[in-house]
Amino acid sequence: MNTENQIHDTSHISYESLLEGNKIFVERALKEDPEYFTKLANGQKPPVLWIGCADSRVPANQITNTKPGEIFVHRNIANVVVHTDMNMLSVLDYAVNVLKVKHVIITGHYGCGGVIASMTNKQFGIIDNWLRCIKDVYRLHAAELDAIADEKERADRLVEFNVIESVDNITKTSIVQNAWRNGQDLSIHGWVYSLETGLITDMNVSISNNDTLQEVFKLT
Numbered sequence: 001m002n003t004e005n006q007i008h009d010t011s012h013i014s015y016e017s018l019l020e021g022n023k024i025f026v027e028r029a030l031k032e033d034p035e036y037f038t039k040l041a042n043g044q045k046p047p048v049l050w051i052g053c054a055d056s057r058v059p060a061n062q063i064t065n066t067k068p069g070e071i072f073v074h075r076n077i078a079n080v081v082v083h084t085d086m087n088m089l090s091v092l093d094y095a096v097n098v099l100k101v102k103h104v105i106i107t108g109h110y111g112c113g114g115v116i117a118s119m120t121n122k123q124f125g126i127i128d129n130w131l132r133c134i135k136d137v138y139r140l141h142a143a144e145l146d147a148i149a150d151e152k153e154r155a156d157r158l159v160e161f162n163v164i165e166s167v168d169n170i171t172k173t174s175i176v177q178n179a180w181r182n183g184q185d186l187s188i189h190g191w192v193y194s195l196e197t198g199l200i201t202d203m204n205v206s207i208s209n210n211d212t213l214q215e216v217f218k219l220t
């Protein structure tokens with residue numbers, strides 16, 4: 001079977017089918033635990049903040065086998081972390097200072113359309129300004145990236161660099177550095193998800209203090 005050009009069939013999905021699907025979800029959840037929604041309605045205490053790509057194929061809960069209430073989620077195109085993004089800063093602040101999450105996980109994915117687009121010279125519209133951040137990541141690693149002949153391989157490496165950059169950027173926020181200064185247990189991690197296997201690779205760039213930050217980024 002040629003799977004190369006086949007994509008997941010979404011023709012059965014409609015506005016109405018989502019509402020039907022919701023009923024099935026409620027039924028199943030209540031069958032497992034009649035108190036399920038009552039308990040969730042009482043509050044949340046997720047130990048993890050997930051910052052991932054908006055791509056429909058990378059849903060935080062499903063790919064980590066977790067449930068509602070277990071992961072606080074922020075997603076944008078290509079899991080970019082920039083300090084002028086009030087949306088990201090608000091999510092991070094709430095997650096760190098109110099929910100007291102113990103882990104922030106930046107999850108990129110191979111085959112990321114945003115990352116691939118950032119490697120071209122084409123204009124795509126408003127999004128070009130967002131993707132420019134990834135072009136900066138390319139610039140920082142241009143020597144290694146330019147040396148990779150295979151286009152897919154080069155894009156995959158940029159996906160990894162982009163995740164690592166987002167991890168670095170998160171650690172440079174006053175939110176994360178203040179949490180560390182106050183002795184809060186908080187680790188930042190970088191992961192990459194494979195659309196082809198469904199498996200996550202840990203980039204092994206976990207960081208839980210600002211010791212390794214360049215001096216100029218350390219906030220006192």
Ligand code: CO
Nearest residue numbers: 053055112113
């Ligand atoms: Co993506």
